[in-house]
Amino acid sequence: MVVRRKNPVNLITLIIFVILNAAGLFRAELTAFLGVSDYAFYIILNVVCFVVPIIFLVIFNRREIRPGAYLKLKGFRLRHLPVSVSAAIAATLFCLLLNAAFTAIFRLPPEDGLKTSIGTLGFEGFVSVAFAVVLLPSILEEFYFRGAYQSQFSERPRIDVIVASALCFTMLHGSWRNLITPFVCSIVYAFLVYMTGSIWSAVVAHVVNNAIAVTAALYADVLTTSELKWVIYVAFLLVFFIFLYLTLRFFEKYYNKSKKKRRPTLKQSRRDRKNAASPFSPAFFVLAVLFIAKTVFEITGFWK
Numbered sequence: 001m002v003v004r005r006k007n008p009v010n011l012i013t014l015i016i017f018v019i020l021n022a023a024g025l026f027r028a029e030l031t032a033f034l035g036v037s038d039y040a041f042y043i044i045l046n047v048v049c050f051v052v053p054i055i056f057l058v059i060f061n062r063r064e065i066r067p068g069a070y071l072k073l074k075g076f077r078l079r080h081l082p083v084s085v086s087a088a089i090a091a092t093l094f095c096l097l098l099n100a101a102f103t104a105i106f107r108l109p110p111e112d113g114l115k116t117s118i119g120t121l122g123f124e125g126f127v128s129v130a131f132a133v134v135l136l137p138s139i140l141e142e143f144y145f146r147g148a149y150q151s152q153f154s155e156r157p158r159i160d161v162i163v164a165s166a167l168c169f170t171m172l173h174g175s176w177r178n179l180i181t182p183f184v185c186s187i188v189y190a191f192l193v194y195m196t197g198s199i200w201s202a203v204v205a206h207v208v209n210n211a212i213a214v215t216a217a218l219y220a221d222v223l224t225t226s227e228l229k230w231v232i233y234v235a236f237l238l239v240f241f242i243f244l245y246l247t248l249r250f251f252e253k254y255y256n257k258s259k260k261k262r263r264p265t266l267k268q269s270r271r272d273r274k275n276a277a278s279p280f281s282p283a284f285f286v287l288a289v290l291f292i293a294k295t296v297f298e299i300t301g302f303w304k
Helices: 009-025 027-034 038-060 078-105 113-119 126-151 159-173 180-196 199-218 220-225 229-258 266-275 282-300
Strands: none
Touching (some): 009 027, 009 038, 009 126, 009 159, 009 282, 027 038, 038 126, 078 180, 078 199, 126 159, 126 180, 126 199, 159 180, 159 282, 180 229
């Protein structure tokens, strides 16, 4: 794969950030103007923000690499399922416990953004949530971030690309109340893709993460008011350590198997260094500045 020194992926990510936040601010006006429900608007927004950029990047790189390789569409194997599920559960529980501790220490009110969003979707409740919140974002976001974004810089693992992708993913999804979850999960998804060679392992992990997050959001009130909440937290902690152990064992197994296969030749190493493009471009830093500004406005109450 020939890696372009100048590529548009960070600029596209910046544009996605602007569109998502503008759509969030003017959702009521936009849905009224388009004459669609919140459910339909959410689907349209995902198509505009992720499907269109993915198609553009595939066409942009058509001479260098085939779409299947670019998006890492290698067939998902059943033996990849345990590590995908285990890693997702471990990462999600870790972030939920950390967020709960952060909220308790600083005595913050519970965040109900996800629960509010779920309530506005309508369309047969469970079906709309399962598709629009759990399944659709998992597929499109993984195709973009772990597929197109990372492939735009290198076909082999690069720490700077993994970190940049995770930061972009966090800035598009996180808020000052929830920066840990998208960053940690993004790192885990990236390693899953590189170890299994398939984007579908990250999609499965993302689906599991979203399902747990939706369930936690819907039953957060029950957990906080229950007399047994500390017993529940301890149970979550035990489950987390179990799945963390299983995940590390899976990672070690896959790493040892793939180490020789993925070891680049001297010629490949020289070519990669020659073509290496930094993911930390001016557009990336503009995105970071906008995210920081948005965070300041959220904390001060100017951004709602």
